Amino acid sequence: QSALTQPASVSGSPGQSITISCTGTSSDVGAYNYVSWYQQHPGKVPKLMIFDVSKRPSGVSNRFSGSKSGNTASLTISGLQAEDEADYYCFSYTTSSTWVFGGGTKLTVL
Amino acid sequence: QLQLQESGPGLVKPSETLSLTCTVAGDSITSSSYNWGWIRQPPGKGLEWIGNFYYSGSTYYNPSLKSRVTISVDTSNNQFSLKLNSVTAADTAVYYCARRGVGTSSVDYWGQGTLVTVSS
Numbered sequence: 001q002s003a004l005t006q007p008a009s010v011s012g013s014p015g016q017s018i019t020i021s022c023t024g025t026s027s028d029v030g031a032y033n034y035v036s037w038y039q040q041h042p043g044k045v046p047k048l049m050i051f052d053v054s055k056r057p058s059g060v061s062n063r064f065s066g067s068k069s070g071n072t073a074s075l076t077i078s079g080l081q082a083e084d085e086a087d088y089y090c091f092s093y094t095t096s097s098t099w100v101f102g103g104g105t106k107l108t109v110l
Numbered sequence: 111q112l113q114l115q116e117s118g119p120g121l122v123k124p125s126e127t128l129s130l131t132c133t134v135a136g137d138s139i140t141s142s143s144y145n146w147g148w149i150r151q152p153p154g155k156g157l158e159w160i161g162n163f164y165y166s167g168s169t170y171y172n173p174s175l176k177s178r179v180t181i182s183v184d185t186s187n188n189q190f191s192l193k194l195n196s197v198t199a200a201d202t203a204v205y206y207c208a209r210r211g212v213g214t215s216s217v218d219y220w221g222q223g224t225l226v227t228v229s230s
Contacts, residue, residue, distance in 0.1 A: 001173055003156070036215035038157070045206070045223060046157065051216035089157050093215060097170050101149075104156040 004029065004090055004102035011108040017078040020105045022090030023071060028100055030071035034093035037066060037075045041086045049088075050075060077107075085109040112136035114207050114221035122201075122228050128194040132207030132221060139188055140165055145210045148181065148192045150203040151223075158203075162210065163190065197228045 005023040012018040022029065022037075029035055033053045038046040048057050050066035053073060063078045073092070077084055090102035118130035132146070139146050147162025161171035163181050171179050180193045194201060204223040210216060 034215040036217065038217070040157075045220045046217075048216060048218050051211075051218075052214055055216075057216070057218065087156075091157075091159070091215060091217065096173070098172060099159040099162075101157045101159055 001028070001094060001096070001098060001100050004092060004100055006088075006090060006102040006105045008103070009106045009108065011110055012077075012080045013110045014080055014082065016080050017076060018080060018107065020075045020077075020088050020090075020107070022073040022075070022092075022102045024073075024092055024100075025071055027096070028071075028092045028094040029068065029073050029090075031095050032093050033068065035066070035068060035073040036091045037064075037073075038089045038091065039084075039086045040089065046089065080109055082109050112209070112219050114209065114219055116205060116207050116221045116224040118224065118226070120225060120227060122197055122226060123230050124198055124228055125196055128192070128197050128201060128226055128228070130192045130205055130207075130224065130226070132190050132192075134188050134190075134209075137209070139183060139190055140185055143212055145212060146190055147208060147210065149206045149208055149217075149220075151206070152200070152203040155203075160192065160194075160205075164212075199228050202226065202228045 036051040037049045040046040053068045054066040113135045148160040163169045183190045206223045207221045209219040
């Protein structure tokens with residue numbers, strides 16, 4: 001299975017909104033609503049930000065939202081803050097009963 | 111409070127077998143509500159799903175690693191283990207054990223991770 005495709009980097013200024021895409025196929029992202037997103041600061045453990053495409057765990061800011069259209073899932077961060085600067089990974093279930101991560105996106109807050 | 115803790119050698123020689131154990135405190139690995147598994151991250155690179163097991167006893171592995179990996183369970187000690195054989199330098203990574211909710215994509219608890227270096 002191939003890793004899901006994410007942009008290597010995105011950037012935005014404080015207060016702005018950014019969107020990170022995660023493109024797969026009809027055998028993974030497009031097949032089920034089982035896509036989650038993780039935030040990882042340098043040297044830290046990944047943190048769950050969004051699960052099942054658009055659900056937000058308790059304690060995660062409502063500035064983070066998720067969506068999906070066809071084979072592409074998206075993570076949107078609104079009201080960008082300096083603390084949002086991190087790497088972000090998408091994660092999807094596949095029709096082979098396995099799971100696959102995206103390659104990761106480095107978010108820079110300008 | 112749920113805690114997952116990886117343990118095992120930090121250095122493995124090429125062609126040998128990498129063995130790690132995840133000890134779980136605060137939940138039972140036989141719970142029907144969760145699955146448990148392994149994820150790794152080579153230095154400076156992205157996350158890679160290795161595999162997981164279900165309370166039913168089924169295991170699923172990353173196809174690219176399937177021929178070399180085994181996940182086993184020790185219910186008496188509430189632990190599960192990873193074995194990866196015939197390792198090379200490409201298997202050098204931080205290895206995480208983690209919990210995922212059944213019927214969801216939510217990997218909500220992770221261990222702190224342990225760095226395993228493959229080198230002679």
